[in-house]
Amino acid sequence: MAAKTLNPNAEVMGKSAALMMNINAAKGMYDVLKTNLGPKGTIKMLVGGSGDLKLTKDGNVLLREMQIQHPTAMMIARTATAQDDITGDGTSSTVLLIGDLLKQSERYLSDGLHPRVLVEGFEVAKRASLEFLETFKQDVDTGFKTFDREMLRCVARTSLGTKVTEVLAEQLTDIVTDAVTFVRPEEGPVDLHMVEIMHMRHKFQSDTRLVKGLVLDHGARHPDMKKHVENAYILTCNISLEYEKSEINSGFFYSSADQRDKLVKAERKFTDMRVEAVIALKKKMCDGTDKNFVVINQKGIDPISLEMLARAGIVALRRAKKRNMERLVLCCGGYAVNSELELLPEACGFAGKVYEHVLGDEVYTFVEEPKKPGACTVLIKGQNDHSIAQIKDAVRDGLRAVNNVLNDSAVVQGAGAFEVAATYNLRTKVMATVQGRAKLGVEAFAEALLVIPKTLAENSGFDAQEKNIELTDEYVKGNVVGLDVVTGDPMSPSMLGVYDNFCVKRQILHSAPVIASQLLLVDEVMRAGMNMRRG
Secondary structure (H helix, E strand, C coil): CHHHHHCCCCEEECHHHHHHHHHHHHHHHHHHHHCCCCCCCCCEEEECCCCCEEEECCHHHHHHHCCCCCHHHHHHHHHHHHHHHHHCCCHHHHHHHHHHHHHHHHHHHHCCCCHHHHHHHHHHHHHHHHHHHHHHCEECCCCCCCCCHHHHHHHHHHHHHCCCCHHHHHHHHHHHHHHHHHHCCCCCCCCHHHEEEEEEECCCHHHCEEECEEEECCCCCCCCCCCEEEEEEEEEECCCECCCCCCCCCCCCCCCHHHHHHHHHHHHHHHHHHHHHHHHHHHHHHCCCCCEEEEEECCCECHHHHHHHHHCCEEEECCCCHHHHHHHHHHHCCCCECCHHHCCHHHCEEEEEEEEEEECCEEEEEEEEECCCCCEEEEEEECCHHHHHHHHHHHHHHHHHHHHHHHHCEEEECCCHHHHHHHHHHHHHHHHHCCCCHHHHHHHHHHHHCHHHHHHHHHCCCCHHHHHHHHHHHHHCCCCCEECCCCCCEECHHHHCCEEEHHHHHHHHHHHHHHHHHHHCCCCEEECCHHHHCC
16 A cells, blocks of 8 residues: 555555445444434433533533544534534534435445545535525514514524423523523624523522523622612722732831821721722712612722721622623623722612522622613522533523524424425435436435434334325425424424524534535545654
């Protein structure tokens, strides 16, 4: 072999062995993720090296957490996780489509067909399927005030239903839909970072709720400060309200107690002036009204300053996280103050309710009923870390699903309806336009698309081939149908509200055939890299 001539230490795998290695790796990934697809999919338990456990049916979590050593399998896993990074869903579907494309190709390759012929057919089928997707999609009204909330709920429910139980998915549907619409600006894209995901190991999963405001993971640091205030002005600031030591080594020598007292007063005076400026602003805005005043500071507040603020009736929180400072300004209004010279009434935001919640050793501060929507918090509750982690992953996917609808202004009917329709389109219309052996590639692609309804049927306990034939027969009659995973009968996805994201389907059709084609065109696997010279 040429590679052996150039490098005697090289490890080379020939054409047929390289193809079989790639096909077997894809089939292995297919078998791992096949049982996870759909609302009836099973759960995988991942055990870490230190014995820690993770229960999940989310393909993205599985592929990121699993230790995959096979190079081809690793390539497929990276493609699938990239799919999740871009669109937030479709990880398992991408792996299944790549696996089935290579599985269908194996039949033709064993009969002596050249991989290049199949790849050409894949390319034709991919383009035709993307064009068909544009005609199959369903437009959605996503105007700022006229948006179709029920459609957003349907997409969120479909996404969440594949990650958590049906009852919990129904509850989380309203939470993620309201969260995205709450932080949505009139113009421009939605910033999902403005939806904070907090968790409490407390009560049950069903107690998870949406807080239309913020939840801070710390409380007031003085026992005399109020635990619950209403109609509060919120001052967000980044001012140090604690005694600061000089940055250089210095000494002060005094000869009498008088001089020492003057030194102490002079050192405190600088900090006290800042605290008094805050108190003066509070008096100016709140005296003679029923309003309260809350200071949330990114820097520290020392005990003496806390005492002064408590006497003035101010609730003060110190060392707030930077991300919460940004959200507070968006949520409550006003702007972050960096100097005591900027302490003006217009710098303050407003919230209808600020209260403290103590849970064991943890203290949480809730800022609710803000002046303007701009940030909110999904407060996840659960008995243990497993359930909390599962809900967290599901909520992230649900938020992305709703956001995708707002960006695309379109959805695709789910439950395998698009795959059945696209397969019929390829076999009846596209095949007639393709010349020669490339038709075999189109046929393999069409058959591979049916992996989604087949797997849904298998995971629901039905016969995959029988259900596929029923779905195709119903589509030939002119009905757009998907698989009802409960009864096993063909059903209208639009009637039951089963919708997928348009961008997820488009991304799957873009990425899966490309990776499958590249793996089919590998004719040699060589281990002859530069690092082999070492040692």
